[in-house]
Amino acid sequence: MASAIANRFAKALAELVARPNSGLTPEQAISQLAAFEALYRESPELKNVLLSPAVPGARKRAVVRRLADDRGIAPLIRKFLFVMIDHRRLNYLSAIRQAFEAVLDEKLGLVRVDVASAREIAGPQRERMIGELSKLTGRQVRANFAVDGTLLGGAAVRIGSVTYDGSVRGQLETLLRRLKAE
Missing domain, CATH: 1.10.520 (Peroxidase; domain 1)
Structure with a gap:
């Protein structure tokens, strides 16, 4: 409601x-x-x-x-x-x-994107990331950047309900799951 x-x-x-x-x-x-x-x-x-x-x-x-x-x-x-x-x-x-x-x-054709990274993403790197995310989504991006102290390196990007995890922590967790499955 x-x-x-x-x-x-x-x-x-x-x-x-x-x-x-x-x-x-x-x-x-x-x-x-x-x-x-x-x-x-x-x-x-x-x-x-x-x-x-x-x-x-x-x-x-x-x-x-x-x-x-x-x-x-x-x-x-x-x-x-x-x-x-x-x-x-x-x-x-x-x-x-x-x-x-x-x-x-x-209405404006924007897509909201949340970017969590191990350290602050600033300046040209931020603009480059927004450009790449715009290409990925095919829409103009309104990005919210945040520093996540639990990440070891890299970044995790959430677009709507989809998360792209390029963080070191995410890669280590994936590796651990694969090793446990074997």
């Missing part, structure tokens, strides 16, 4: 952002929604106020309005948050943001 709710809200927001008069690019909308989500997630007091049935909706909207004004959150995102308050859906904020990013990626 949570994913159905998240998808419904995400698609609605994507349609609003796609309008010429929205005043936001998709990237700005993602950034602003993520900024509010981080604030919401990191402040137990804010979360308690916004989720409490004892706090009137008008008071919740006033709190969100003030926070949005202080952080320069666009009117469209603010109104979207108001709708979430009115429908008591703020507890789905993280899922909605993730679904919103997925909807926008699909």
Whole structure:
């Protein structure tokens, strides 16, 4: 049920952002929604106020309005948050943001890729890897790079539900499985 709710809200927001008069690019909308989500997630007091049935909706909207004004959150995102308050859906904020990013990626023809490596991949090496991943997928890539201390070397790449494990750890595990099978 949570994913159905998240998808419904995400698609609605994507349609609003796609309008010429929205005043936001998709990237700005993602950034602003993520900024509010981080604030919401990191402040137990804010979360308690916004989720409490004892706090009137008008008071919740006033709190969100003030926070949005202080952080320069666009009117469209603010109104979207108001709708979430009115429908008591703020507890789905993280899922909605993730679904919103997925909807926008699909509309823009992007594919999300997670790259975990033993050390940081930077500069030209990062650009080269993104280029190769774009060739592999046939689509423009939005890559998320992370350092994984459990890897000995190399990298593991996840595209959707498929993982390409080029890490030393992955190769050693494959070798171990083969040796056990013999």
